[in-house]
Amino acid sequence: MSTTSQKHRDFVGEPMGDKPVMALSGIGDTLGKKLEEQGFDKASVVLGQFLLLKKDTEMFTDWLKDATGANSRQAGSCAQCLKEWCDAFL
Amino acid sequence: MSSLSNMSAEEISELLDEYGIKHGPVVDSTRNLYEKKLKEAMAKGKKAKPSPDKTFYREEEEEVTYVYRTPAKSEDVRDRTYMRSRPEWTERELEHSASYSGYSRSDYKGRNYDELSHESPKYTKEDFPTYGQDAPKAPKSSRLIPLWVQFLCFLAVAVFLYLVFSSMESNEPLKVIE
Numbered sequence: 001m002s003t004t005s006q007k008h009r010d011f012v013g014e015p016m017g018d019k020p021v022m023a024l025s026g027i028g029d030t031l032g033k034k035l036e037e038q039g040f041d042k043a044s045v046v047l048g049q050f051l052l053l054k055k056d057t058e059m060f061t062d063w064l065k066d067a068t069g070a071n072s073r074q075a076g077s078c079a080q081c082l083k084e085w086c087d088a089f090l
Numbered sequence: 091m092s093s094l095s096n097m098s099a100e101e102i103s104e105l106l107d108e109y110g111i112k113h114g115p116v117v118d119s120t121r122n123l124y125e126k127k128l129k130e131a132m133a134k135g136k137k138a139k140p141s142p143d144k145t146f147y148r149e150e151e152e153e154v155t156y157v158y159r160t161p162a163k164s165e166d167v168r169d170r171t172y173m174r175s176r177p178e179w180t181e182r183e184l185e186h187s188a189s190y191s192g193y194s195r196s197d198y199k200g201r202n203y204d205e206l207s208h209e210s211p212k213y214t215k216e217d218f219p220t221y222g223q224d225a226p227k228a229p230k231s232s233r234l235i236p237l238w239v240q241f242l243c244f245l246a247v248a249v250f251l252y253l254v255f256s257s258m259e260s261n262e263p264l265k266v267i268e
Contacts, residue, residue, distance in 0.1 A: 053123075054114040063123045 008077065011043075012084045019043045026070070026077030034068040050082045057083055094125045102128070 004012075008025035016023070022032040024043050040046050053059040057079035064075040094102065099116040102124055106113045109131040116124055 049119055052114045052117065052120050054112065056112060059113070059123065063120070066123060066126065
């Protein structure tokens with residue numbers, strides 16, 4: 001396994017259900033609040049956006065950086081987290 | 091260029107396809123992103139090709155559009171172009187040496203490249219009459235290091251290696267290879 005955080009492993013290990021946005025890897029309090037302000041109040045809604053972008057991590061990273069001001073590392077981490085979750089459960 | 095914000099979702103989708111940008115549905119949450127992508131793609135020029143400075147991909151495009159141009163014409167124009175533009179071109183010429191006969195670089199005229207576009211009018215007027223004479227010389231002078239020099243170096247290295255090999259006291263390595 002590469003350098004995945006505990007948060008990443010926790011998220012990817014089970015169905016996300018009703019987990020909040022902050023449960024996503026790379027999304028902390030600041031970014032989480034910004035996402036909630038835009039209506040992405042649950043991880044599943046962010047998943048919806050990821051799916052709308054056809055699970056393209058690059059596109060999603062660009063979108064996240066644009067929407068929340070996330071840096072490359074945070075956005076990339078979130079994208080990778082969602083991608084792996086999709087690979088496992090979708 | 092009409093404003094992207096005024097376009098319908100289908101138009102945005104079509105534009106994305108034109109630039110070769112893979113995309114999902116254009117909905118409220120994705121529209122902003124796609125508009126940005128389109129603006130970036132337009133800034134780079136049509137067909138989502140890379141910036142004029144790097145031309146690895148551009149050559150492929152030129153090859154496609156160049157089939158119907160005369161070879162002699164293309165070589166001459168390209169030669170002049172390369173002499174004036176960066177030495178990077180010479181490396182690509184090496185890779186595409188086989189395509190010289192069929193392809194030409196004069197397609198640069200049609201490109202947006204600042205460096206080449208202003209030179210193109212000169213080529214069309216002056217260079218065409220002298221094709222036949224300059225064509226044979228074109229490949230050599232357009233390279234930074236002439237081709238024959240490269241062949242010579244290669245042969246020199248090959249000969250050197252052979253000498254080293256043959257001067258080894260034991261011939262076992264040769265037998266092992268056999």
